Amino acid sequence: MSSVKDTIYDIIAKESGIDRAKITPEATLKDLEIQSLDAVQILFEIEDHFKITMPDRDPNFDTESVQGLIDTVEKLAAEQGATPPAAG
Amino acid sequence: MRRVVITGMGAVTPLGLTAQATWAGMREGRSAIGPIASLPREALRFGIAAEVRDFDALKHFDEKKLILLDRVSQLALVAAREAIAQSGIDFARDGIGENTAVIIGTGIGGEQTNDEASRRMYAENNPRLHPLTIVRLMANAPACQVSIENGLHGPSFATVSACASSNHAIAQAFHMVRSGVASAAVAGGTESCITLGAVRAWEAMRVLADDTCRPFSKQRRGLVLGEGAAVFVLEALDDAERRGAAILAELSGAGMSADAGDIVFPSDAGAALAMKRALADAKLDVGDVGYLNAHGTATQVGDVVETDAVKQTFGCHARTLSVSSTKALHGHLLGAAGALEMVVAIMALARNVVPPTAHLDRRDPACDLDYVPNEARDKQLDAVMSNSFGFGGMNSVLVARRY
Numbered sequence: 001m002s003s004v005k006d007t008i009y010d011i012i013a014k015e016s017g018i019d020r021a022k023i024t025p026e027a028t029l030k031d032l033e034i035q036s037l038d039a040v041q042i043l044f045e046i047e048d049h050f051k052i053t054m055p056d057r058d059p060n061f062d063t064e065s066v067q068g069l070i071d072t073v074e075k076l077a078a079e080q081g082a083t084p085p086a087a088g
Numbered sequence: 089m090r091r092v093v094i095t096g097m098g099a100v101t102p103l104g105l106t107a108q109a110t111w112a113g114m115r116e117g118r119s120a121i122g123p124i125a126s127l128p129r130e131a132l133r134f135g136i137a138a139e140v141r142d143f144d145a146l147k148h149f150d151e152k153k154l155i156l157l158d159r160v161s162q163l164a165l166v167a168a169r170e171a172i173a174q175s176g177i178d179f180a181r182d183g184i185g186e187n188t189a190v191i192i193g194t195g196i197g198g199e200q201t202n203d204e205a206s207r208r209m210y211a212e213n214n215p216r217l218h219p220l221t222i223v224r225l226m227a228n229a230p231a232c233q234v235s236i237e238n239g240l241h242g243p244s245f246a247t248v249s250a251c252a253s254s255n256h257a258i259a260q261a262f263h264m265v266r267s268g269v270a271s272a273a274v275a276g277g278t279e280s281c282i283t284l285g286a287v288r289a290w291e292a293m294r295v296l297a298d299d300t301c302r303p304f305s306k307q308r309r310g311l312v313l314g315e316g317a318a319v320f321v322l323e324a325l326d327d328a329e330r331r332g333a334a335i336l337a338e339l340s341g342a343g344m345s346a347d348a349g350d351i352v353f354p355s356d357a358g359a360a361l362a363m364k365r366a367l368a369d370a371k372l373d374v375g376d377v378g379y380l381n382a383h384g385t386a387t388q389v390g391d392v393v394e395t396d397a398v399k400q401t402f403g404c405h406a407r408t409l410s411v412s413s414t415k416a417l418h419g420h421l422l423g424a425a426g427a428l429e430m431v432v433a434i435m436a437l438a439r440n441v442v443p444p445t446a447h448l449d450r451r452d453p454a455c456d457l458d459y460v461p462n463e464a465r466d467k468q469l470d471a472v473m474s475n476s477f478g479f480g481g482m483n484s485v486l487v488a489r490r491y
Contacts, residue, residue: 036389037352040294056133056298 096321098170102138138314138419158198164230193253195423198225250478255426259342276319303413314419318427341370347481359397384413426476
């Protein structure tokens with residue numbers, strides 16, 4: 001079964017076009033050289049996949065680490081009652 | 089080439105239903121941003137915008153005409169009526185209407201009609217759409233409605249360049265009147281896209297502020313959508329003087345450029361190029377311009393890029409230039425933004441008053457120009473500039489001077 005982490009890695013790699021092997025939990029989107037529009041698309045794909053609504057924050061997506069995204073998704077999925085679907 | 093002057097202007101905006109009322113609201117520093125009244129707020133993330141309030145369409149149009157008009161055209165027609173009335177121009181006289189251009193920009197067009205048609209079809213499973221859906225929603229509807237109402241047979245079309253649409257419209261009209269291709273022009277912009285579909289789409293980009301619009305501030309959190317229209321009458325100087333028209337200002341230059349870069353990330357070089365071209369076109373030196381109405385949408389990136397572009401364009405004069413973004417008070421009118429902000433710039437020129445950038449309490453070190461924080465300021469002005477930069481890197485800058 002695919003974990004939240006695996007799914008988020010897949011989404012980041014697909015939307016930004018970067019090598020999946022470069023992604024680490026500590027990396028921020030800025031470290032991964034992900035542009036703001038790609039970051040917005042990554043957030044959208046995560047929301048759409050997990051059927052959650054991510055909180056709005058100061059529009060500095062690049063300071064968010066990959067682990068931060070994973071934690072947020074796991075927390076929201078628990079709160080908002082959605083079961084993370086297996087990656088397709 | 090002919091000199092081009094502005095002899096009339098009209099506006100229907102979140103700050104007021106006329107150009108004068110809009111200016112008065114701005115002088116008072118009254119923010120038109122508030123909870124969205126026309127949509128269910130529970131369906132929205134933040135639910136704030138700058139709506140045109142208390143606009144009663146039936147006061148301006150009979151029901152038979154109204155059925156043809158999306159709100160985007162209603163606002164444009166009312167603004168055009170005000171501009172034409174102020175100019176005192178008689179299109180029937182000397183056959184001037186035979187070759188008066190009508191160029192009205194809009195970023196989206198008849199979005200409310202489009203949203204309503206989509207709702208009927210997809211939400212209500214009602215396949216019967218209103219037969220006037222197309223003529224209401226087409227992006228050239230505002231231009232053709234102004235042309236029809238006034239019997240104007242010159243070149244007529246819409247310009248579309250997202251948030252620069254109306255500056256492109258005014259620039260195009262300016263070129264036509266200057267060259268003699270058109271005798272006169274009615275030009276400006278209009279936008280009314282505060283619909284559930286459009287607001288949700290803006291929310292999805294994560295560029296909307298949740299509190300208010302704070303251009304150039306450290307605390308800025310994005311743009312706030314607005315709606316409205318503003319329209320001008322442009323004439324050749326000789327024609328205006330011959331008929332004894334009151335001249336509001338000379339429209340002296342227009343500069344346009346494309347970033348040819350990112351679809352949303354703006355380029356300081358592209359913006360500076362348009363500003364430099366506008367100054368060269370107006371044959372003005374940087375020191376002649378006393379006020380710049382900035383694009384200043386209050387996004388993190390855009391305000392810094394525009395600040396850098398102003399420095400590149402104005403050099404050491406960037407420090408003495410008064411720069412303000414009035415979007416803090418009237419929101420971002422998208423395809424009508426440039427036209428409304430040109431009304432503001434002309435009023436500033438006429439009254440020697442620089443309107444402020446509201447909600448500017450904490451300075452961003454990366455935004456280090458004189459943004460006229462929070463209070464209007466008296467200042468002798470000889471020439472003014474207004475910037476508009478659209479998604480896609482489409483830049484259009486206008487310059488006007490005292491006549």
